[in-house]
Amino acid sequence: MSLKVDHITILVKSLKESMPYYTKLLGLIGFDKLRDFVWTDNEGFFIQFNQAKEGTSEYERYGAGMNHIGFSAPSPEFVTDLQTKMKESGFVVPEIQDFDGVKALFMKDPDGVRFEITYYPPGVAVVD
Secondary structure (H helix, E strand, C coil): CCCCCCEEEEEECCHHHHHHHHHHHHHHCCCEEEECCEEECCCCCEEEEEECCCCCCCCCCCCCCCCEEEEEECCHHHHHHHHHHHHHCCCCCCCCEEECCEEEEEEECCCCCEEEEEECCCCCCCCC
């Protein structure tokens, strides 16, 4: 039996600066706000945010620790619509990457933590 991941906690430099980004992103990808700084997919998975301690090191993309968080999109249009809505909300959003039909959008939060929203065509593995 494998255990199910039930939550992640993301430490941010500033809750005030980071929460507008996460409020928009998580709402657009189907998460509901449970209470301040806690979001849920209503299927037993939670994302919690806390303030990082002052004086601690910043996130490094290729340093030890988490590299990014990936979510599967239901369609390529979902990825495009998400990109548009995040841009319209004033966030910096890169171009969508196309890997033989796989549509991937890699966005960074205010601290540089990367989020991947990707559409995988039927039969394509999420990780290889």
